[in-house]
Amino acid sequence: xxxxFEFVAESRVGSGKGAARSARRQGAVPAVIYGGHKEPQMxxxxxxxxxxxxxHEAVYSHVLDVTVDGRTEKAILKAVQRNPARFxxxxxxFLRVEMGELLRVHVPLHFVNEASSVGGKKxxxxxxxxxxxxxxxxxxxxxxxxxxxLSGLDIGETLHLSEIKLPEGLEIIALAQGxxxxxxxxxxxxxxxxxxxx
Numbered sequence: 700x701x702x703x704f705e706f707v708a709e710s711r712v713g714s715g716k717g718a719a720r721s722a723r724r725q726g727a728v729p730a731v732i733y734g735g736h737k738e739p740q741m742x743x744x745x746x747x748x749x750x751x752x753x754x755h756e757a758v759y760s761h762v763l764d765v766t767v768d769g770r771t772e773k774a775i776l777k778a779v780q781r782n783p784a785r786f787x788x789x790x791x792x793f794l795r796v797e798m799g800e801l802l803r804v805h806v807p808l809h810f811v812n813e814a815s816s817v818g819g820k821k822x823x824x825x826x827x828x829x830x831x832x833x834x835x836x837x838x839x840x841x842x843x844x845x846x847x848x849l850s851g852l853d854i855g856e857t858l859h860l861s862e863i864k865l866p867e868g869l870e871i872i873a874l875a876q877g878x879x880x881x882x883x884x885x886x887x888x889x890x891x892x893x894x895x896x897x
Contacts, residue, residue, distance in 0.1 A: 705764040705771075706752060706793075708732075711741035719790070728788050732765055732774055735795025742767060742793075749788050753779065757843040760806040760831075765793050773838065775804055796838050803872060805831045806842060808863075810885060812850040818887035823854040828883045832860065833872040840868030847884065857886040 711722070711729060719729040728749050733739035742765075752758050758776060765774045778792035796802060813825045832845065847863055860871050861881045873880040 704758065704761055705766060706744055706791075707748070707766045708742040708744045708768075710768055711743045723787070723789070728791060730791035730793065732767070732772065732793040732795060735772070735774075735797055737795065740767065742791075744791065746788060749791065750786075753788070756807055760804055760841065760843060762796055762838045762841060763793070773798065775802065775841075798838050800837075801835050802838055802841065803833060803835050804841060805833050806869075807831045807844045808847050808884070809844045810847050810849055812848055816849045816852050816887065818852050818854040818856065819849070821854055822890050823887045824890045825849055825852070826886045826888050828885060832863070832884075834865075834869045835872055835875075836869045840866065842866050842869070845869075849885065849887070852885070852887045854887050854889050857883045859883055 708730065722729050722743055723746075726746050727743045728746050730742040730744055731739050732742060761775070763774050763776060764771050766772075773796040774793040775796055776791065777794040778790075779788065780790040781787065782789055808827075808829060808831055810825060810827065813819050816823070816825075819825075834845075845863065845865065847858065849858070852858055859881045860874055863871070863884065865871070873882060
C-alpha cells in the first residue's frame with residue numbers, strides 16, 4: 700500500500716496547451732507542484748501509474764511522496780482534471796506540505812451501522828448530503844477517512860456537522876464560520892413500507 704502514496708515524476712520544460720497535448724499523446728500526465736514557500740514546478744507523470752494510484756480512495760486525503768528527478772517532497776493531491784468522454788487523466792495539481800503548518804483537506808466520510816441503526820431496523824434509508832468534509836489539521840493528524848456512526852439515527856432525524864466525532868487534531872472548516880454553517884450530513888428517511896413508531 701505504501702507505493703500508492705508515491706508519485707514518481709520528471710521535470711517538464713514546456714508549458715502551455717500545445718506542450719500538454721504533446722505530453723498526453725506520449726502517455727504522460729502534465730502536473731504542477733506548488734506551495735511550501737517554493738516556486739511552482741511543472742511535472743510529467745506516467746499515465747498508467749497515475750490511474751493505479753487514483754484507484755485508492757486514501758490517495759485523495761493522504762500526505763504523498765512526490766519524487767521529482769530523484770528528489771522527494773511531501774505533498775497532497777489538490778486537484779485532478781479528467782477527460783469526461785474518455786478514461787484519461789488530463790492534469791494533476793499537488794500542494795507541497797510543510798509538516799508544521801496546518802492543511803485544509805477534503806476527507807472522505809465512511810458511514811457505518813446504517814442497517815443496525817434505530818431507523819435502519821424500521822427499514823429506514825440513509826440519505827447522504829455529504830460524502831466528504833473539509834478539515835484543517837497538521838499533516839501528521841490527517842486521517843484516510845472520518846467514520847460517521849449512524850447507530851443512534853432514527854427515521855426523520857438528521858445528523859449535522861457538529862455531531863460528527865472527529866479524530867484528535869481535526870477541525871471542520873465550515874463550523875469555524877459560525878452556527879449557520881452546521882450543515883446536514885446524513886438523514887434517515889422512511890423507505891416504502893417503513894413504519895415510524897408512534
